[in-house]
Amino acid sequence: xxxxxxxxxxxxxxxxxxxxxxxxxxxxxxxxxxxxxxxxxxxxxxxxxxxxxxxxxxxxxxxxxxxxxxxxxxxxxxxxxxxxxxxxxxxxxxxxxxxxxxxxxxxxxxxxxxxxxxxxxxxxxxxxxxxxxxxxxxxxxxxxxxxxxxxxxxxxxxxxxxxxxxxxxxxxxxxxxxxxxxxxxxxxxxxxxxxxxxxxxxxxxxxxxxxxxxxxxxxxxxxxxxxx
Numbered sequence: 414x415x416x417x418x419x420x421x422x423x424x425x426x427x428x429x430x431x432x433x434x435x436x437x438x439x440x441x442x443x444x445x446x447x448x449x450x451x452x453x454x455x456x457x458x459x460x461x462x463x464x465x466x467x468x469x470x471x472x473x474x475x476x477x478x479x480x481x482x483x484x485x486x487x488x489x490x491x492x493x494x495x496x497x498x499x500x501x502x503x504x505x506x507x508x509x510x511x512x513x514x515x516x517x518x519x520x521x522x523x524x525x526x527x528x529x530x531x532x533x534x535x536x537x538x539x540x541x542x543x544x545x546x547x548x549x550x551x552x553x554x555x556x557x558x559x560x561x562x563x564x565x566x567x568x569x570x571x572x573x574x575x576x577x578x579x580x581x582x583x584x585x586x587x588x589x590x591x592x593x594x595x596x597x598x599x600x601x602x603x604x605x606x607x608x609x610x611x612x613x614x615x616x617x618x619x620x621x622x623x624x625x626x627x628x629x630x631x632x633x634x635x636x637x638x639x640x641x
Contacts, residue, residue, distance in 0.1 A: 547575065
């Protein structure tokens, strides 16, 4: 199985959660959200190294979380940026020099399984870039500034992007540099890859792999974990 390095962006502020701290530090069934993410990474055979990207003021408490989990894999703290894009850029600079393939997984997607990490890593044997994703169930409407519908795209061609997203390290670094030169502002790394003309493959994600962003998401995550 392909061995990969893993970057976990966890430098957000949790504004949409209405929290007064980083949402990955909120409690989910007695453990911080980030602890569940790290446990899945620990269980994934393909992951050999973890880079945790965070703001300096969160590092001490995150270090305590890591210590309490007694992980067997090395966890390195890397500096977060003003945006997710900046944070991942910083994370890429902090990868070990021998890193050739990387998975990037949002710290708030705490329900991803070890199997999903392993499947994404295995797909990097055949693809330069990939994302976990699931088919969209709802009918999607494109809406203008006046809240009027301007288009209804064919649902058969729509997938909801998740993480992990995986890439060849050298190519992703190249795409991030180009994004900085061009002033592109993106919400995931696959967009940079696409805009640079590189193909991005879909790996079937998991219905339960939600990103904890709002209080409702937190309640859903608790329910899902209880069912496990």
